[in-house]
Amino acid sequence: MDVAFLWQALLTLLPGVPLTLLLASLSVLLGFLIAAPVAAMRLWGPRWLRVLGSGYVFAFRSTPLLVQIFLIYYGLGQLESVRHSFLWPVLREPFWCAIIALSLNTGAYGSEILRGGFLSVPHGQIEAARAAGMAGWTTFRRVTFPLAIRQALPGYGNELVLMVKSTSLASIITLLEITGLAARLISETYRVIEVFVVAGLIYLALNFVLTTCVALMDRRLTAHLRPVNTPSMPGDPA
Amino acid sequence: MQYPDFLALFGFGPQGWGAALLRGAGVTVLLALCGYALGTMLGGLAAWAKLSGRPVARAIASTYTTVLRGIPDLLVIYLFYFGGSQALTWLMGQLGRQGFVDLPGFVAGALAIGIVSGAQHTEVYRGAFRAVSTGEIEAGRAVGMSRTTLARRIVLPLVLRHALPGMGNVWQLTLKESALVSVTGVVELLRTAQIGSGSTGRPFDFFLAAALLYLGIASVSGVVFHRAEARTQRGQRR
Amino acid sequence: MKLQTLAAACLSLVFGTATLAQSPVKIGIEGAFPPWNALDSQGKLSGLDVDLITDLCKRAALECELVPGPWSGMIPGLNAGKYDAVMTMGINDERRKVIDFTIPYAAGNGTFLVPAGSPLAALPMKGEALNLNDKALADPVMAEIGEKLDGLSVGVVGSTSQERLIAAYFGDHAQVRTYESGKMRDLDLLSGRIDAGFDSGVYAAATYGTDGSGELVMAGPYVRGAMLATNVAIGLRKGEDALREKFDAAIRQAAEDGTIRRVSTQWSRLDLTPPTDQ
Numbered sequence: 001m002d003v004a005f006l007w008q009a010l011l012t013l014l015p016g017v018p019l020t021l022l023l024a025s026l027s028v029l030l031g032f033l034i035a036a037p038v039a040a041m042r043l044w045g046p047r048w049l050r051v052l053g054s055g056y057v058f059a060f061r062s063t064p065l066l067v068q069i070f071l072i073y074y075g076l077g078q079l080e081s082v083r084h085s086f087l088w089p090v091l092r093e094p095f096w097c098a099i100i101a102l103s104l105n106t107g108a109y110g111s112e113i114l115r116g117g118f119l120s121v122p123h124g125q126i127e128a129a130r131a132a133g134m135a136g137w138t139t140f141r142r143v144t145f146p147l148a149i150r151q152a153l154p155g156y157g158n159e160l161v162l163m164v165k166s167t168s169l170a171s172i173i174t175l176l177e178i179t180g181l182a183a184r185l186i187s188e189t190y191r192v193i194e195v196f197v198v199a200g201l202i203y204l205a206l207n208f209v210l211t212t213c214v215a216l217m218d219r220r221l222t223a224h225l226r227p228v229n230t231p232s233m234p235g236d237p238a
Numbered sequence: 239m240q241y242p243d244f245l246a247l248f249g250f251g252p253q254g255w256g257a258a259l260l261r262g263a264g265v266t267v268l269l270a271l272c273g274y275a276l277g278t279m280l281g282g283l284a285a286w287a288k289l290s291g292r293p294v295a296r297a298i299a300s301t302y303t304t305v306l307r308g309i310p311d312l313l314v315i316y317l318f319y320f321g322g323s324q325a326l327t328w329l330m331g332q333l334g335r336q337g338f339v340d341l342p343g344f345v346a347g348a349l350a351i352g353i354v355s356g357a358q359h360t361e362v363y364r365g366a367f368r369a370v371s372t373g374e375i376e377a378g379r380a381v382g383m384s385r386t387t388l389a390r391r392i393v394l395p396l397v398l399r400h401a402l403p404g405m406g407n408v409w410q411l412t413l414k415e416s417a418l419v420s421v422t423g424v425v426e427l428l429r430t431a432q433i434g435s436g437s438t439g440r441p442f443d444f445f446l447a448a449a450l451l452y453l454g455i456a457s458v459s460g461v462v463f464h465r466a467e468a469r470t471q472r473g474q475r476r
Numbered sequence: 477m478k479l480q481t482l483a484a485a486c487l488s489l490v491f492g493t494a495t496l497a498q499s500p501v502k503i504g505i506e507g508a509f510p511p512w513n514a515l516d517s518q519g520k521l522s523g524l525d526v527d528l529i530t531d532l533c534k535r536a537a538l539e540c541e542l543v544p545g546p547w548s549g550m551i552p553g554l555n556a557g558k559y560d561a562v563m564t565m566g567i568n569d570e571r572r573k574v575i576d577f578t579i580p581y582a583a584g585n586g587t588f589l590v591p592a593g594s595p596l597a598a599l600p601m602k603g604e605a606l607n608l609n610d611k612a613l614a615d616p617v618m619a620e621i622g623e624k625l626d627g628l629s630v631g632v633v634g635s636t637s638q639e640r641l642i643a644a645y646f647g648d649h650a651q652v653r654t655y656e657s658g659k660m661r662d663l664d665l666l667s668g669r670i671d672a673g674f675d676s677g678v679y680a681a682a683t684y685g686t687d688g689s690g691e692l693v694m695a696g697p698y699v700r701g702a703m704l705a706t707n708v709a710i711g712l713r714k715g716e717d718a719l720r721e722k723f724d725a726a727i728r729q730a731a732e733d734g735t736i737r738r739v740s741t742q743w744s745r746l747d748l749t750p751p752t753d754q
Contacts, residue, residue, distance in 0.1 A: 059453065062453050063414070063452045064414040064415075064416075064418070064428065065414070066428060067428060067445060068449075070441065070445045071442070071446060074441035074664075075441050075442035075446065076442065077663065077664065078442045079442060083667060083668065092669050161308070165309070165311070169310075169418075172421070172656065174653045174654055174655060179312060180654075183548065186552070186635075187634050190551050190555070190574050192316070192320040192552045193317065193321050196316050200309040200317070203308060203310060204305065204309060208308065258518065261519070320549070320552050323553075323557050323558050324556050338557025339557065340557055340558050343545070421546065421656075422545070422546065423507075423544055423549070432660075433508070434517065435659075436657065437514075437516075437517070439666070
């Protein structure tokens, strides 16, 4: 067990963590901004919007993320019309191509999670809001949306963990996040197993922290669902 | 430069890549099937370990699912590809066989996919088992069924009914993971598209064709699982 | 039932292929590096390496099996037993620490690759040979190139000595971008994502021609020396002396009777016969 090398590998790979976290969090954020309207479209939109939304979700959930990344990075780079357009300065950079691919991907999954969240809002709450005189948009803003978000939180927390894992694919389009740095270290030292094991441990640590944070947030938001601790008298049933 | 037209590029002639892409799609499906089969077995084993209540078994199964849901699939595949041969050589060495034993890319890929999908299957089976109402099991015992008969005629069919949607989901995930095996050189669908795009300089065409093929496979799988779900839901009020 | 049969089939595949590992010599070849090697739409390997190794194996009376795989996995795969020999392995000191080499079977060089019409096409010493070990001559030229590359991006293939060279000499001036294969790098070069590439001169000459009329053109000198692994040999595991001697003898014969000249001229239009002072 070459501890010196393992330590060296750890120090070489840790600089990739900021990029990994940036890719993951920015994609989840942008993905949410895509998912919310798409979910709304699919639930309450006219027919053509529903079909469009369903088509988008189907396409991005049924094809591998790596294919999506290649299509956006190399594929769009082939098209002359794209290269001469105003989008090129953005699409030229592998960072933005990765963000676009990851966001579109998590947007599709996120819209399913949010759709489930919206559908789970008890109808009684909406009726009560209407009875209180709230207009449609106000009801959405003050009742439906917050309740849906709280319901969707575990699912979205899972999405964030999945996104952190998915960022490793960005290494294939030359980005130097954790996996990219690992590949470079291996090409210099030829020590494959040790480097990938260290990389795996870093991802595990990241995901452990993330899962814990999400669980904590979930606990705070669902405090009202847990039984209240009342002191019991002797003789009370347990 | 003269670009060959679409039909010549993807047709089945000597210059055409149609046959190669379909062959790649076949390898993809075979890879996914092998991995999925392994995953159902591992998942069943780990779910049984988690549900059995025995602390050691539970701990091992929990570590398995936590580790595999926390590391990127790409790293698992790399580790199996590079580490698999070393592990097998060591194992064979212990059993008295000298010399190297190689783990071909396809096998390493299928094993990696199997291990990852096993972790996903565990959660599906665990949830499905919990969903079986205790009333059914009690009724079976009351009628005098032995433990094996109970398992075979009551528990397993009910678990299957509850697990099937989740299993369908895991299949779709497995199909997409198979694309990652392309990094080890196995010539499945994505690798074929990469070779083609490098050879002809037309990544957009090839990656789009690959995406469409993945969509096709996913659609057909979806229909198959839907039919299976409908059969197991016979007689259920929806 | 069906799942069980499928599982049984897969498991027997594992152990069946594992026990088969005895006889043939497994030769690792990338399949994405013309004219040395390439994979066609039928999945068949072809190229300079393929023709040469077929000839060498016949001379050495060995049964050889060609196994394609990613370049970055060649040396790890060799040491793990996936391959018994790997082709197109340039000789340099860094690699000598982990693997052994036969005598070289071809001599190449490194060159810059830029889009036609790029200002970088005017890099100094165009088309001339430059040996980096001749520091008096080479250092000022490399410094000048470094200035021209300031702030630009250079694409290289991962796990190559070209990658190490660019990182060492120009890592401070230019952004080094690492790709899985030369083809993927060229796609980005053509679309303008990177400003230049650095790769084997043999690859560049065979793919884009030497007269400057292709979409990508060679620029600057033909570089050798330092950590560039331009003498191409077969890589072997450390200690495989018997196998090495068989291949060495075969390579010497192939060089002497002109086979290497014939095969290399056929594939790359250049005679790559290595110098016989080994």
